Amino acid sequence: MTVRDTGTEQLIKNTAKHMFFAEGKLHATTQEIADAAGVNRTLVNYYFRSRDALFDQVFHEAQRELMTLLDEVFDSKMPFKEKIRNLIDVFIEEAMKYPYREVFIITQMNRNDVMEFKRARIEKVNRILQEIQTEMDNGSLKAMNPRHYIINLFSMMAYPLVTAPLNSILFNMSNEEYQALMQERKQIIFETIFP
Amino acid sequence: MTVRDTGTEQLIKNTAKHMFFAEGKLHATTQEIADAAGVNRTLVNYYFRSRDALFDQVFHEAQRELMTLLDEVFDSKMPFKEKIRNLIDVFIEEAMKYPYREVFIITQMNRNDVMEFKRARIEKVNRILQEIQTEMDNGSLKAMNPRHYIINLFSMMAYPLVTAPLNSILFNMSNEEYQALMQERKQIIFETIFP
DNA sequence: CTTTTGTTTAACATTTTTGTCAAACCAGAA
DNA sequence: TTCTGGTTTGACAAAAATGTTAAACAAAAG
Numbered sequence: 001m002t003v004r005d006t007g008t009e010q011l012i013k014n015t016a017k018h019m020f021f022a023e024g025k026l027h028a029t030t031q032e033i034a035d036a037a038g039v040n041r042t043l044v045n046y047y048f049r050s051r052d053a054l055f056d057q058v059f060h061e062a063q064r065e066l067m068t069l070l071d072e073v074f075d076s077k078m079p080f081k082e083k084i085r086n087l088i089d090v091f092i093e094e095a096m097k098y099p100y101r102e103v104f105i106i107t108q109m110n111r112n113d114v115m116e117f118k119r120a121r122i123e124k125v126n127r128i129l130q131e132i133q134t135e136m137d138n139g140s141l142k143a144m145n146p147r148h149y150i151i152n153l154f155s156m157m158a159y160p161l162v163t164a165p166l167n168s169i170l171f172n173m174s175n176e177e178y179q180a181l182m183q184e185r186k187q188i189i190f191e192t193i194f195p
Numbered sequence: 196m197t198v199r200d201t202g203t204e205q206l207i208k209n210t211a212k213h214m215f216f217a218e219g220k221l222h223a224t225t226q227e228i229a230d231a232a233g234v235n236r237t238l239v240n241y242y243f244r245s246r247d248a249l250f251d252q253v254f255h256e257a258q259r260e261l262m263t264l265l266d267e268v269f270d271s272k273m274p275f276k277e278k279i280r281n282l283i284d285v286f287i288e289e290a291m292k293y294p295y296r297e298v299f300i301i302t303q304m305n306r307n308d309v310m311e312f313k314r315a316r317i318e319k320v321n322r323i324l325q326e327i328q329t330e331m332d333n334g335s336l337k338a339m340n341p342r343h344y345i346i347n348l349f350s351m352m353a354y355p356l357v358t359a360p361l362n363s364i365l366f367n368m369s370n371e372e373y374q375a376l377m378q379e380r381k382q383i384i385f386e387t388i389f390p
Numbered sequence: 391c392t393t394t395t396g397t398t399t400a401a402c403a404t405t406t407t408t409g410t411c412a413a414a415c416c417a418g419a420a
Numbered sequence: 421t422t423c424t425g426g427t428t429t430g431a432c433a434a435a436a437a438t439g440t441t442a443a444a445c446a447a448a449a450g
Contacts, residue, residue: 030407040430041408042409042430043429044408045408045409051409105361109361110218111220117365122367125365144383151362152387156346156351158350162298162301162357165304170312170320172317172320181340188339195390203397224438225437226436226438235398238398240439240440
């Protein structure tokens with residue numbers, strides 16, 4: 001069997017991801033995706049069979065990408081504080097590319113009702129919570145429910161990029177200025193988390 | 196002229212808001228909205244002329260509601276710290292009811308390209324930034340670009356409610372437990388902001 | 391009771407979006 | 421070159437969503 005692989009399938013998928021995750025066009029039609037990719041709309045069906053199938057695939061890959069990113073950070077053997085610094089750097093860079101990825105995941109979840117994660121995933125989160133708890137016990141972090149710590153961290157990283165269009169208007173900033181502000185945030189968040 | 200007002204127009208609008216802001220069904224069809232409201236779909240056209248008109252109206256009202264909420268908090272004459280405590284309380288209560296309102300606003304902005312705010316709105320934000328700057332100058336707040344302060348505050352309040360479906364799975368919590376966690380957050384956020 | 395007028399409904403029409411299929415196309419194999 | 425099989429395209433079909441209209445309905449006014 002000859003597999004030619006002109007890259008079209010990947011192109012379509014990447015374009016869809018760009019529209020969903022980067023531009024926040026959470027409801028793009030197959031026509032819009034095909035146009036943006038510069039290919040015939042029929043190819044969406046040829047490669048993915050249906051619009052829903054494409055959405056599902058993108059959804060699952062988004063989930064995997066996100067989890068892989070976090071795993072790489074959390075599985076590293078750095079000391080805790082460095083781990084967090086690294087997380088902030090990696091995550092914000094990623095979130096500047098794909099600010100709406102988590103929102104896409106959430107809206108897909110809301111649309112299809114719930115979803116389940118592998119037991120291993122939940123346990124991994126538990127280990128991270130444990131790690132944070134340990135830091136709190138030895139006094140290097142302010143004591144609180146470690147979940148709040150995680151939530152604070154991810155909120156401060158992710159939300160300002162989701163709300164960028166609104167914020168940059170209200171703060172009267174250009175896109176470039178706002179981007180610079182997001183770079184500044186890396187240090188600010190670190191200092192807010194480790195006072 | 197007799198105005199009968201059976202409340203249907205308001206019912207449709209409220210139902211739409213509930214689907215958009217509370218359930219996160221950002222792409223609900225007119226049929227889905229009508230069904231949820233228990234009315235004939237044609238009434239959407241009767242009262243709002245078109246789907247887009249309904250979306251526009253809901254969008255603008257959402258914007259106004261949000262701005263009014265913030266104005267009430269910020270225009271009050273409390274001392275700064277109390278103002279913030281009040282903001283956290285009011286905003287989180289509101290965000291628990293309508294977690295996706297800001298996301299709806301953002302996605303509508305992304306869909307229709309930009310949007311403009313009244314000059315008065317920008318100036319009001321500037322006054323708040325000034326107020327924060329003053330607090331930093333007299334040492335009651337850690338010095339930083341006051342925009343980060345605002346961003347941190349709103350991120351920690353809003354984002355965990357947007358990501359609730361995902362978080363409650365990853366943290367292995369029931370809805371009730373997660374809600375309780377959000378109540379706890381009011382104090383946590385206050386302490387994180389005022390270390 | 392009858393009329394008036396705003397409200398609601400069902401049937402129909404239009405538009406938008408998605409899906410299918412056969413033919414054309416094109417690069418590598420024979 | 422011809423054959424082969426994956427790829428691309430345009431025309432068409434089907435489905436989904438939105439919009440329109442006329443008639444039925446119901447409450448207040450006369």
